[in-house]
Amino acid sequence: MPELPEVETTRAGIAPLIRDRPIGQVILRAASLRQPLAPELASRLPGQRVHAVERRGKYLILRLDDGSLLLHLGMSGSLRFLPATTPPGKHDHVDLVFGGDCLRLRDPRRFGLLLWTDGEPLNHPLLRDLGPEPLSDGFDADFLYRVSRKRATAIKPFLMNSRIVVGIGNIYANEALFAAGIHPKRAAGRISAVRYRLLVHHIRRILEAAIAQGGTTLNDFRNEQGKPGYFAQRLQVYGRGQEPCPKCARPIQQALIGQRSSYYCAHCQR
DNA sequence: AAATTCTCCTGAAGGC
DNA sequence: TGCCTTCAGGAGAATT
Structure with a gap:
C-alpha cells in the first residue's frame, strides 16, 4: 500500500514527465473512487498546463493554470506513465493524456481520490488541517x-x-x-x-x-x-x-x- | 475536545 | 478445483 515514501517516489517519478506540459484529453472510466469523479475533470482540464507536482502528506498536488488536482492513492492506487494507446486494465480508472503518452491511475480497491479545486490547494478542507511533514523541520x-x-x-x-x-x-x-x-x-x-x-x-x-x-x-x-x-x-x-x-x-x-x-x-x- | 466507531472496496488467504 | 467467508487498510465522517 502506498505510504509516504511511495507517494514521494511517485511524485518524483512523474514530475519530470508531465511538468510544463499541457493536458490533452481526460478519460474517466469509473464513476467514483472514494468519492464521485466530477465530470468537470474531463471538461476543465484539457488545455491546462501542469506547473508543479507537489506532495502534502500522502496527497499529490498537480498545480495547473486555473487550479489544482488533488490525488490520493488510497490503499491500492498507483500511477504509471505509458503510451496512450496501451489498452486499459480492469482497474485503470483515469487517464490524463499528454501528447502520445498518458498518466494512468489504477486503483483496484478504489479508496483513492481525485478532485479538482479552484483555490490554493493547501487551503482545501482536506489539506488545511494536516499536521507537519515528518521529514520537515516543523516535526521534532x-x-x-x-x-x-x-x-x-x-x-x-x-x-x-x-x-x-x-x-x-x-x-x-x-x-x-x-x-x-x-x-x-x-x-x-x-x-x-x-x-x-x-x-x-x-x-x-x-x-x-x-x-x-x-x-x-x-x-x-x-x-x-x-x-x-x-x-x-x-x-x-x-x-x-x-x-x-x-x-x-x-x-x-x-x-x-x-x-x-x-x-x-x-x-x-x- | 477527544476518543471511538463506521464506511468505502476488492484482492488475497483460509476453510471446507 | 472451487465456492464461501473473513480480513486488511487510509482517512474522512459520524457518533459517543
Whole structure:
C-alpha cells in the first residue's frame, strides 16, 4: 500500500514527465473512487498546463493554470506513465493524456481520490488541517511532546493521526515504535521528551531509508512500475506475529489497537 | 475536545 | 478445483 515514501517516489517519478506540459484529453472510466469523479475533470482540464507536482502528506498536488488536482492513492492506487494507446486494465480508472503518452491511475480497491479545486490547494478542507511533514523541520521531539500532553490516546493511533503528523501509516508506525522501544498502547501523554527524541529519530531514519530505496525504481518509471522498492527493506515486526523478536527472540505480539493490527514485542517495548 | 466507531472496496488467504 | 467467508487498510465522517 502506498505510504509516504511511495507517494514521494511517485511524485518524483512523474514530475519530470508531465511538468510544463499541457493536458490533452481526460478519460474517466469509473464513476467514483472514494468519492464521485466530477465530470468537470474531463471538461476543465484539457488545455491546462501542469506547473508543479507537489506532495502534502500522502496527497499529490498537480498545480495547473486555473487550479489544482488533488490525488490520493488510497490503499491500492498507483500511477504509471505509458503510451496512450496501451489498452486499459480492469482497474485503470483515469487517464490524463499528454501528447502520445498518458498518466494512468489504477486503483483496484478504489479508496483513492481525485478532485479538482479552484483555490490554493493547501487551503482545501482536506489539506488545511494536516499536521507537519515528518521529514520537515516543523516535526521534532519538542513538537510531539507538546501536542501529546494530556492525550490519553495510545501512541500508535496518535502517530497515525494526520492532524498530528502526516504520512505515518500502519506499517511505519509499527516499525518506528519497535525501533524506539515504545509500547504501541502507551498513552501519548505519558511519554517523556527524551523518548520522543528517540522516536522522531527512528521515524525519520525509516522514512528516509524507504524513500532512498523507492528511488531505485525511478529509472524504469516509463515501463511497468513494478513492486515498490522499499518493500525490499526488512520489516522488523510488521506482519510477524508469533515470530521471534529481532532483539530478544521472544514472540512478537499481535493485537488490534484502534481497529488496526499492531505488532510489537511486549518485552522490548514499554 | 477527544476518543471511538463506521464506511468505502476488492484482492488475497483460509476453510471446507 | 472451487465456492464461501473473513480480513486488511487510509482517512474522512459520524457518533459517543
